[in-house]
Amino acid sequence: MLNSLTLGRLRLAVQLLMLFLTVWGSQVVGYYAAEKISGTLPALSCAYDKENGAYCVLVPLQHQLHHRVGEGLVAAQQISLQILLPLLFTLLTFLAFFVVLNKAFCGWVCPLGTLQELVFRLGRRLGLPVRRLAAEPAAKARPLKWLLLVTLVLALPLLAGLGLTPHATGDAWCQVCPSRIATTLLTADTEQTALKTGSPLEFALGATANILLGFTLVAALALRQPFCRICPLLAWNALFQKIGLLRLVKRQHDKCGKCRVCTEACPMDIEAISKEHGSKAFTEDCTLCGRCAEYCPEDGVIALKFGPLALFRSSRAYYKRRVQEEKPNGEIRPVKFHVKPAEPNRG
Amino acid sequence: MHQLLTFAFLAGLALPGLAQHAHAPTTNAGAWTDLPIIQAQADRQDRSRAQLRLSGLDAAEITVYPPAGPARTLPLHGGKAELTVGAQGNYHWLLARAESPEEIRVASSVRYFGNPGPAPTAMLAQPKSELEIVPQPLPREHWQYRSAEAWDFLIRFQGQPLADATLHFMSKNGSHAAFRSDAAGRVRLAFPNDWPADAMTEDGHRRPMTPFVLMVEHEAAGRRYLSAFNHVYGPDPMQARSLAAGAGCLALGGVLALPLLRRRKEKKEGKSC
Ligand code: SF4
Ligand code: SF4
Ligand code: SF4
Numbered sequence: 212m213l214n215s216l217t218l219g220r221l222r223l224a225v226q227l228l229m230l231f232l233t234v235w236g237s238q239v240v241g242y243y244a245a246e247k248i249s250g251t252l253p254a255l256s257c258a259y260d261k262e263n264g265a266y267c268v269l270v271p272l273q274h275q276l277h278h279r280v281g282e283g284l285v286a287a288q289q290i291s292l293q294i295l296l297p298l299l300f301t302l303l304t305f306l307a308f309f310v311v312l313n314k315a316f317c318g319w320v321c322p323l324g325t326l327q328e329l330v331f332r333l334g335r336r337l338g339l340p341v342r343r344l345a346a347e348p349a350a351k352a353r354p355l356k357w358l359l360l361v362t363l364v365l366a367l368p369l370l371a372g373l374g375l376t377p378h379a380t381g382d383a384w385c386q387v388c389p390s391r392i393a394t395t396l397l398t399a400d401t402e403q404t405a406l407k408t409g410s411p412l413e414f415a416l417g418a419t420a421n422i423l424l425g426f427t428l429v430a431a432l433a434l435r436q437p438f439c440r441i442c443p444l445l446a447w448n449a450l451f452q453k454i455g456l457l458r459l460v461k462r463q464h465d466k467c468g469k470c471r472v473c474t475e476a477c478p479m480d481i482e483a484i485s486k487e488h489g490s491k492a493f494t495e496d497c498t499l500c501g502r503c504a505e506y507c508p509e510d511g512v513i514a515l516k517f518g519p520l521a522l523f524r525s526s527r528a529y530y531k532r533r534v535q536e537e538k539p540n541g542e543i544r545p546v547k548f549h550v551k552p553a554e555p556n557r558g
Numbered sequence: 559m560h561q562l563l564t565f566a567f568l569a570g571l572a573l574p575g576l577a578q579h580a581h582a583p584t585t586n587a588g589a590w591t592d593l594p595i596i597q598a599q600a601d602r603q604d605r606s607r608a609q610l611r612l613s614g615l616d617a618a619e620i621t622v623y624p625p626a627g628p629a630r631t632l633p634l635h636g637g638k639a640e641l642t643v644g645a646q647g648n649y650h651w652l653l654a655r656a657e658s659p660e661e662i663r664v665a666s667s668v669r670y671f672g673n674p675g676p677a678p679t680a681m682l683a684q685p686k687s688e689l690e691i692v693p694q695p696l697p698r699e700h701w702q703y704r705s706a707e708a709w710d711f712l713i714r715f716q717g718q719p720l721a722d723a724t725l726h727f728m729s730k731n732g733s734h735a736a737f738r739s740d741a742a743g744r745v746r747l748a749f750p751n752d753w754p755a756d757a758m759t760e761d762g763h764r765r766p767m768t769p770f771v772l773m774v775e776h777e778a779a780g781r782r783y784l785s786a787f788n789h790v791y792g793p794d795p796m797q798a799r800s801l802a803a804g805a806g807c808l809a810l811g812g813v814l815a816l817p818l819l820r821r822r823k824e825k826k827e828g829k830s831c
Contacts (some may be wrong), residue, residue, distance in 0.1 A: 243696075402796065408799060429811070432819055
């Protein structure tokens with residue numbers, strides 16, 4: 212039993228549990244409880260989902276920048292403590308989670324992250340090809356998430372509060388967020404999928420979200436985590452990754468840079484995990500999924516650590532076991548059925 | 559998981575700023591009904607104060623039931639009172655009553671403040687008058703009653719479900735309807751689609767809202783009971799949305815990603831260790 216428990220299976224179990232909690236969780240935590248978990252789960256658990264068990268941190272962040280800081284500045288012409296405190300608290304709660312769990316929210320909790328992984332698995336079952344993002348396009352895509360974070364999550368809500376941009380930009384990120392569409396569709400609610408027709412801007416923002424989700428779902432059949440590459444929450448998470456207790460630790464090995472199995476196993480196609488070591492190997496794109504540690508065939512080269520405690524270390528024995536069920540690139544090994552030869556008829 | 563939820567819970571209690579929106583509905587005051595109603599008006603940003611106005615009932619005070627803790631009374635002056643709350647507590651149940659030997663008339667409503675606090679489950683379960691209309695449940699923080707949606711209400715008499723009672727619905731938009739409670743005292747109320755075509759664009763970005771009142775009557779031991787519950791509802795959001803356009807954009811996104819699924823000869827990458 213214990214022999215069949217891999218880090219990958221444990222992660223899948225946690226992901227499915229968290230998918231349930233973040234999408235339909237009000238059944239578990241209670242109908243009103245989501246209001247208390249509001250903003251404390253830094254994953255894309257959409258506030259537009261009527262059945263969820265928590266809300267996405269990006270909601271209070273945009274809301275406070277828009278209604279509190281922006282409008283407060285206009286009203287009072289000054290930033291008072293009363294205006295800044297709630298924003299600070301949102302940041303601090305988020306930070307508190309991240310000091311403990313770091314970016315594991317991406318690899319273990321986020322419903323959109325899990326959905327993309329499930330779709331990728333489906334792609335393998337359908338025998339579709341596996342696509343990788345080469346180092347160059349991956350590097351080009353990297354700044355996009357920072358751009359989205361700064362413009363859509365931070366700047367536009369603030370400008371809307373100041374009255375400089377239209378009200379529709381007060382939660383600009385939510386308007387283009389594909390998780391809003393995905394999680395509400397999972398609860399059989401089509402309201403968010405339907406585009407607002409009130410203004411061209413609202414229509415365009417909503418259309419962007421739908422196109423992004425359509426692209427993500429089909430692309431994920433062949434490419435791992437397509438949306439994560441540009442997700443502003445990944446950038447937001449990366450701001451605090453150096454102080455997180457849970458982290459990826461890699462030491463140098465003479466095979467590194469040549470074998471690249473860890474990069475092949477990485478759903479974010481991170482080159483640095485095979486080429487670098489120390490803090491350079493734990494990059495801003497890492498989701499702490501732990502696959503690189505699972506697939507590194509050298510003992511103790513890559514580890515998932517919580518403070519000084521090693522939760523998981525790479526080992527050749529584990530690697531051999533793991534590749535039996537799944538290749539590093541996510542392809543699933545076909546299940547072999549052995550037909551037992553018929554017993555000779557003794558009659 | 560448990561720790562996660564406990565932390566989240568404590569954080570929610572301790573941190574007043576956490577996503578507790580202050581989308582106070584804009585209530586259209588006016589004499590649109592003779593039934594007893596309590597209207598609440600507040601500044602959209604004010605999380606601690608609301609002006610209450612009682613009409614259709616001759617009462618001296620309004621009783622306020624917070625989500626936790628004891629109820630308190632607010633004296634009415636000319637049918638008006640000011641409700642102030644602390645930094646804790648979101649849903650506050652409001653109740654006014656007028657009593658005579660023949661009849662007990664009750665007005666009730668609920669006011670949401672964007673503050674952290676316990677769920678209103680216990681507050682709703684607690685009997686607050688003889689005959690009651692209890693929302694099952696109340697709309698959550700980001701939600702509201704809306705046209706084309708169905709919400710449940712429980713009719714209770716002396717704390718027990720009241721079967722086969724008639725619940726009357728009346729709105730400022732001019733709709734009237736009557737619903738009958740089932741054996742468990744429940745009524746499923748479908749909010750009518752009674753808005754003008756341009757309702758969703760009315761008033762810029764503010765959500766348009768209109769008041770409604772529910773009323774139930776009952777007679778027992780020679781005494782008449784009349785209870786009302788009033789709140790507000792908004793238009794059906796689908797009125798200003800296009801599902802076909804949404805589905806089209808989803809499909810377009812999917813089509814754009816199709817080239818990724820084409821099989822092509824790939825160079826063998828890396829070698830195994
Ligand atoms: S990068 Fe964004 S979408 Fe991907 S797992 Fe993290 S939060 Fe979710
Ligand atoms: S799989 Fe292990 S040995 Fe190979 S490159 Fe990655 S870290 Fe180095
Ligand atoms: S570097 Fe490792 S832990 Fe980070 S995303 Fe890639 S495989 Fe997952």
